Amino acid sequence: MSGLRLAWIKFSRDRLAFTGFLIILCLILTALFAGVLAPYPEDTFKIRPAERLKPPSLKHFLGTDSMGRDIFSRLLFGARITLIISIIAVGASLLIGVPLGLIAGYFENWLSELIMRIADVFLSIPQIILAIFLAQTLGPSIPNVILALSITYWPWFTRIVFAETRVLKNAVFIEATEALGTGPLQTIVLHVLPNVSSPIIVRSSIGMGYTILTAAVLGFLGVGAQPPTPEWGVTIAESRQYLPEAWWYATFPGLAIFLVVLGFNMFGDGLRDILDPRIRRGFE
Amino acid sequence: MDQNLKEALLVVTKLIVQFHTDRGVVKALDGAELRVGKGEVVGLIGESGCGKTTMARSILRVLPSGGRIINGAVFFKGRDLLAMEERDLNTSVRGKMITLIPQDPFNSFNPVFSVGTQIKDILKWKGEAKANRGIDETIIWDMLGQVQIPSPEGQLKKYPYQFSGGQRQRLMIAMALLPSPDLVIADEPTTALDVTVEAQILRLMTGLVRGREISVLFITHDLGVASEVCERIVVMYAGQDMEDGPAEILFSDPRHPYTIELLESLPNPEGKIRDIPGEVPSLIHPPEGCRFHPRCPSARGSCSRQRPERVEVALGHWTRCFHPVR
Amino acid sequence: MEEPILEVRELSKYFRGSVSFLSKKVRWIRAVDGVSFQVQKGETFGLVGESGCGKSTLGKTILGIYRPTEGSVIFKGRMISHLPRKEAKEVRKDIQYVYQDPGASLDPYWKVGSTLSEPLAIHTSLPKESIRNQVLKMLDDVGLKEEHLSLYPHEFSGGQQRRLGLARILCLNPSLVILDEPTSGLDVSVQATILKLFKELKNSFDLTYIFISHNLSVVRMMCDRMAVMYAGKIVEMGETQAIFNDPIHPYTKVLLAAIPQVGKKLNREEDLSLSGEPPNPENFPLGCRFWPRCHYKMDICESVEPVLAAGTDGGWVACHLIGQR
Numbered sequence A: 001m002s003g004l005r006l007a008w009i010k011f012s013r014d015r016l017a018f019t020g021f022l023i024i025l026c027l028i029l030t031a032l033f034a035g036v037l038a039p040y041p042e043d044t045f046k047i048r049p050a051e052r053l054k055p056p057s058l059k060h061f062l063g064t065d066s067m068g069r070d071i072f073s074r075l076l077f078g079a080r081i082t083l084i085i086s087i088i089a090v091g092a093s094l095l096i097g098v099p100l101g102l103i104a105g106y107f108e109n110w111l112s113e114l115i116m117r118i119a120d121v122f123l124s125i126p127q128i129i130l131a132i133f134l135a136q137t138l139g140p141s142i143p144n145v146i147l148a149l150s151i152t153y154w155p156w157f158t159r160i161v162f163a164e165t166r167v168l169k170n171a172v173f174i175e176a177t178e179a180l181g182t183g184p185l186q187t188i189v190l191h192v193l194p195n196v197s198s199p200i201i202v203r204s205s206i207g208m209g210y211t212i213l214t215a216a217v218l219g220f221l222g223v224g225a226q227p228p229t230p231e232w233g234v235t236i237a238e239s240r241q242y243l244p245e246a247w248w249y250a251t252f253p254g255l256a257i258f259l260v261v262l263g264f265n266m267f268g269d270g271l272r273d274i275l276d277p278r279i280r281r282g283f284e
Numbered sequence B: 001m002d003q004n005l006k007e008a009l010l011v012v013t014k015l016i017v018q019f020h021t022d023r024g025v026v027k028a029l030d031g032a033e034l035r036v037g038k039g040e041v042v043g044l045i046g047e048s049g050c051g052k053t054t055m056a057r058s059i060l061r062v063l064p065s066g067g068r069i070i071n072g073a074v075f076f077k078g079r080d081l082l083a084m085e086e087r088d089l090n091t092s093v094r095g096k097m098i099t100l101i102p103q104d105p106f107n108s109f110n111p112v113f114s115v116g117t118q119i120k121d122i123l124k125w126k127g128e129a130k131a132n133r134g135i136d137e138t139i140i141w142d143m144l145g146q147v148q149i150p151s152p153e154g155q156l157k158k159y160p161y162q163f164s165g166g167q168r169q170r171l172m173i174a175m176a177l178l179p180s181p182d183l184v185i186a187d188e189p190t191t192a193l194d195v196t197v198e199a200q201i202l203r204l205m206t207g208l209v210r211g212r213e214i215s216v217l218f219i220t221h222d223l224g225v226a227s228e229v230c231e232r233i234v235v236m237y238a239g240q241d242m243e244d245g246p247a248e249i250l251f252s253d254p255r256h257p258y259t260i261e262l263l264e265s266l267p268n269p270e271g272k273i274r275d276i277p278g279e280v281p282s283l284i285h286p287p288e289g290c291r292f293h294p295r296c297p298s299a300r301g302s303c304s305r306q307r308p309e310r311v312e313v314a315l316g317h318w319t320r321c322f323h324p325v326r
Numbered sequence C: 001m002e003e004p005i006l007e008v009r010e011l012s013k014y015f016r017g018s019v020s021f022l023s024k025k026v027r028w029i030r031a032v033d034g035v036s037f038q039v040q041k042g043e044t045f046g047l048v049g050e051s052g053c054g055k056s057t058l059g060k061t062i063l064g065i066y067r068p069t070e071g072s073v074i075f076k077g078r079m080i081s082h083l084p085r086k087e088a089k090e091v092r093k094d095i096q097y098v099y100q101d102p103g104a105s106l107d108p109y110w111k112v113g114s115t116l117s118e119p120l121a122i123h124t125s126l127p128k129e130s131i132r133n134q135v136l137k138m139l140d141d142v143g144l145k146e147e148h149l150s151l152y153p154h155e156f157s158g159g160q161q162r163r164l165g166l167a168r169i170l171c172l173n174p175s176l177v178i179l180d181e182p183t184s185g186l187d188v189s190v191q192a193t194i195l196k197l198f199k200e201l202k203n204s205f206d207l208t209y210i211f212i213s214h215n216l217s218v219v220r221m222m223c224d225r226m227a228v229m230y231a232g233k234i235v236e237m238g239e240t241q242a243i244f245n246d247p248i249h250p251y252t253k254v255l256l257a258a259i260p261q262v263g264k265k266l267n268r269e270e271d272l273s274l275s276g277e278p279p280n281p282e283n284f285p286l287g288c289r290f291w292p293r294c295h296y297k298m299d300i301c302e303s304v305e306p307v308l309a310a311g312t313d314g315g316w317v318a319c320h321l322i323g324q325r
Helices: A003-013 A015-037 A071-106 A110-124 A127-138 A142-169 A172-179 A184-195 A197-221 A232-242 A247-281 B052-060 B086-093 B115-125 B137-146 B165-177 B195-212 B223-229 B247-252 B257-264 C055-063 C085-094 C112-123 C128-141 C146-150 C158-170 C188-205 C216-222 C240-245 C250-258
Strands: B008-021 B024-037 B041-045 B067-076 B098-101 B183-187 B215-220 B232-237 B240-246 B311-314 B317-319 C006-019 C026-039 C044-048 C070-075 C095-098 C176-180 C208-213 C225-230 C233-239
Touching: A003 A015, A003 A247, A015 A071, A015 A247, A071 A110, A071 A142, A071 A184, A071 A197, A071 A232, A071 A247, A110 A142, A127 A142, A127 A197, A142 A184, A142 A197, A172 A184, A184 A197, A197 A232, A197 A247, A232 A247, B008 B052, B008 B215, B024 B041, B024 B052, B024 B067, B024 B215, B041 B052, B041 B223, B052 B067, B052 B098, B052 B183, B052 B215, B098 B165, B115 B137, B115 B165, B137 B165, B165 B183, B165 B195, B195 B223, B195 C250, B215 B223, B223 B247, B232 B247, B232 B257, B240 B247, B240 B257, B257 C188, C006 C055, C026 C055, C026 C070, C026 C233, C044 C055, C044 C216, C055 C095, C055 C176, C055 C208, C085 C095, C095 C158, C112 C128, C112 C146, C112 C158, C128 C146, C128 C158, C158 C188, C188 C216, C208 C216, C216 C240, C225 C240, C225 C250, C233 C240, C233 C250
Parallel strands: B024 B240, B041 B215, B041 B232, B098 B183, B183 B215, C044 C208, C044 C225, C095 C176, C176 C208
Antiparallel strands: B008 B024, B008 B067, B232 B240, B240 B317, B311 B317, C006 C026, C006 C070, C225 C233
């Protein structure tokens, strides 16, 4: 039985992780096919004043908002925005954070110290505050949200990769390949990196959850995405003045955020279980 | 029964143990049999996968998850341990009548507690006292002295990391002997030690055990050690017991083809190296009949269909083979 | 006499140990301390001793993983111990090291085929096809098959992993191979197979071995000459058979007497048993490092370190007793 198949079997037995996986799958499919799935795709820009603040019904599954737009359709498009923001933000953090962590971990010189102290500085500031500050300074827009999130998240990758690399540095197979004459760059990229990939993957998944939440917070506070963008946080912000009568206006976007973050966290946890034992120690 | 059950302290009969793993069912023990007499030192030898550790664990019923005892009986002082209630087993047998010296002295202690606390814990659980304070330390000091730990009084406060491997193993022996057990199972007790330390420990163990009429089931893969220390030897291969006899005779006049091959593959000064052709079989799909038959030079006929019964080839010397040598 | 393929002169390797809190003085761990010996081409030279004696560190220092603190390593007439990086890489091709834990020396993420091709990819500019062919040939030489190339290290048994370790280094056609505990953890029958393989490979590839092991029966069978180490120093050295037949140094005597053997019953003579523990490497006793445990200790042993001196019949011993003979 191949390792991959065995890993899949083990993974599917973990109900939480599998549920998380399904949620993420739904999110991706929703984002991809929002245009097809949404009953009112034009509601991302069109307004219908006549249908303002209607509760959930057959016509509008999740009700309408203050402009009469179908909340369900806007949520679906919001998924697309959410996914794009978090993928790019986590991706950027990865691209900055992982190489820095590798360098800091493998070498033991002034450069490692410098990198880690800078990372410490970023980590010592509460992330949401830093994100808000950056987003406000740079100006509210989606690209700036992505930038702010990347800047706050990269140190997490660096710290994990640094710790793992330091340990791995002394592993016998690293010593063996160095003894064969492999240079530092090759060793880091070809040998260290694959072996630290599991914590990176796990942290990426959890990072997705974090960035989605923070992006929504920024949107809610008005320093991120701006109306009329159907971003989930923005929608909740809009809903504030109409609560508690128009309960559906805030509940459904809130529920969406909750489910998605939960999904990524559960998935990340499950990944941690199957990735580590399989790859580090082999079976048995 | 071909041996007087009254004299035997431990009798394992027809023990079948399996492990359920992701890759399939591992048939670790296939109807294995074993006898240890009172005050006898019996060596259980064999290569990896032969089932010796599984045997030890099954006797104490401490198999890892996935392990199941399918069949068989373990008679200890006349009672079947496999049929016993877990609670009874824990209070009266484990750590009291049967104790274990584990393989790895470096990892057998809890690093955050002092050695004294851990030793006293054992005595407390066994009902020797209600609390650690009630335990008479002089008993422990006496035992430490017997295992040749110098100045025992001051040692109890120390932590495991302050002792060397050899010293930790002595402590383990002390802990195994303190409850005055009837049987000590020593699972590769000297494998992790240097050869000069090993010599000291083996000498110590045999000395202590002889004085007290304690039986020992000595598990090892080192035939030299087994030869030096054990009165009787049981040879195992791939979950089956193959030969059982007095140490001197088994090593000088082996009857089972596997034992012969094993002895011949030992390093010898002349420099000629002989190995056993083939590989140890998978225990998930083991061979039918005698599990050694695919590699056995004498295999023929029923060897591949039927498992041989125990046959007494000489007084006190049994083998499971349809075609024992000579 | 032909020039030796390897010569080690007064080689020492110290590591930083604990630093005393008050005086800030660093204590050094003297893992290898003033070791000298020669290895002839084509022989199997054994380095024997118990844990902590420094044999593994010595092997790694010879190879170049550690830089020597003092002394020098001369390989094929050339001093290799303090070479700059680029030239060291060239030398690394010719001396290879087989690790004690074979599974640990293989990258768990890489397929075994890639791991085996790596040395060739680094040191030569051969095209992929040629590298693959070389690797296949090497697999065959060590008794493995082509289908093993696409498996991962954890899918192999201990004996197979050892073969893989061997195949990897043989690809580079080294002259000297340092084997670090090559049979530890192996079953007796597997051990026999591996040792057979070592002998065959030595003949086909014209290799010289440095055989580091604490298993004396194996050393007796495999090594032409050997050196016994204790606390970072060589205490006795010479032809293997001669040493086994008539060990001179007190430590060697005890070591050989302690070997468990089939057919031997526990030696009742306390005379030959060893008590105590090996010394703390940060704090070696003055004089001979073995004197606290030596049955033959004399006064001079406590203050003067014995020098490795040539005895009769080509052997070397570091012991004050020899002066008395």
